[in-house]
Amino acid sequence: MKIKTIFAATVGLSLLAVMPAVAQSAxxxxxxxxxxxxxxxxGGESDISARFQQAEWKEHAGQDVVIQYQAGAGGAQAWSKLNDIAGDGYTIMGINLPHTILQPLEGDVGYKTDDLTPVHYFHYTPNAIFVPADSQFKTLQELIDYAKSNPGMVTFAGSGSKSANNLGQLQFDETAGVKTTYVPFSGTGPSVTAVLGNQTLAGFNYVTSAMNQGDALRMLAVASEERMPAFPDVPTFKELGFDIVGGAYRGVAVPASTPEDIRKKISDIVAAINADPDFVKKMEDGGFVLTDITYDKMPDFVSKMKTEYSEGAKALGIGQ
Known part of the structure; x- marks a missing residue:
């Protein structure tokens, strides 16, 4: 009887050990x-685009998704804890470039770029310079002239330190020959609120902020290759003589312990949502640029971005 009891207990433990693997099957x-x-x-772009995804999630995944916020250190606080989460696929996290490349280059932020496991990058948003609608600055040149006469006095609110906004501000200073001050906030929402509340003179934010705030903000220039259809009257930096093109990629990541088939399944879900006409309309109407960088393309894409952003960081003194 004792032997049978031990055997039964052993079988039970074996089954328990197998159960998580079964639960994680794609x-x-x-x-x-x-x-x-x-x-x-x-309130920022990561939140807005995730909310758009959430509206379509059940149709394409068969289950709902619940959004939670873990703000702090420009995203680093959450990214540093990502691999502590169970890798069963049921918890995913928003991930941004160049944040996750530039932050570790600057110093110890609790994670390294290669610690993270992005599975899909689904959109891109160019940088732009904004001022309040009643600002004294009507053009980019007027802002530049003021910055040259008042070094350090032009303050830019932006989303996070060592982020796309921060890199854009540094590129602007170098290219325009000015010295401005970057003020990092915990996300786009708070940084735009700072601009609207005149806590800073301007914002180096994402172009989508114009869609969210309407006539309350004036966009002076956008860091895209060409004028954006949603903002045909806003010049690009390149048009104005400044070789500045940049912004942020956003996607989803999973804990490193997540099985390969689950990683691909999550990428497939995001890709299906990315092709959904309702989602496409919401994103494009909001000023987002859709991308579809799937899990199978991730190694080459991340390698390319590491090279590109690392060189840019060196040129701007980040991590020196």
Missing amino acids: SDFPNKPMTYIIPFDA
């Missing part, structure tokens, strides 16, 4: 609601 994933962590405050 064939029946997901079979319960998922959690989507945004590493910034509510």
Whole structure:
């Protein structure tokens, strides 16, 4: 009897050990609601695009997704804890470039770029310079002239330190021959609020901020290759004589312990949403530029971005 009891207990433990692997099989994933962590405050581009995804998630995944916020240190606080989460696929996290390349170059932020496991980058947003609608600055040149006469007095609110906004501000200073001051906030929402509240003279934010704030903000220039259809009257930096093109890629990442088939399944879900006509319309109407960098393309894409942003960081003194 004792032997039977031991045998039964052993079999039970063996079954328990197998159960997590079965639960993580891509064939029946997901079979319960998922959690989507945004590493910034509510109201920014990461949040807005995730909310658009959330509206389509159940149709394409078969389950709902719940959004949570873990803002702090320009995203680093959440990214440094990503690999502590169970890798069963049921918790995913928003991830941004160049943040996750530039932050570790600057110093110890609790994670390295290669510690993270992005599975899909689904959109891109160019940088832009904004001022309040009643600002004294009507053109980019007027802002530049003021900055040259008042070194350091032009303050730019932006989303996070060592972010696309921060890199854009540094490129602007170097290219325009001025000295400005970057003021990092925990996300786009708070940084735009700072501009609207005249806590800073201007904002180096993402172009989508114009869609969210309407006539309350004036966009002086956008860091895209060509004028954006949603903002035909706003000149590019290149048009104005400044070789500045840049912005942020946003996607989703999973803990490093997540099995390969689950990583691909999550990428497939995001790709299906990215092709959904309702989602496409919401994103394009909001000023987002859709991308579709799937999990199978991730190694080459991340390698390319590491090279590109690392060189840019060196030229601007980041991590020196």
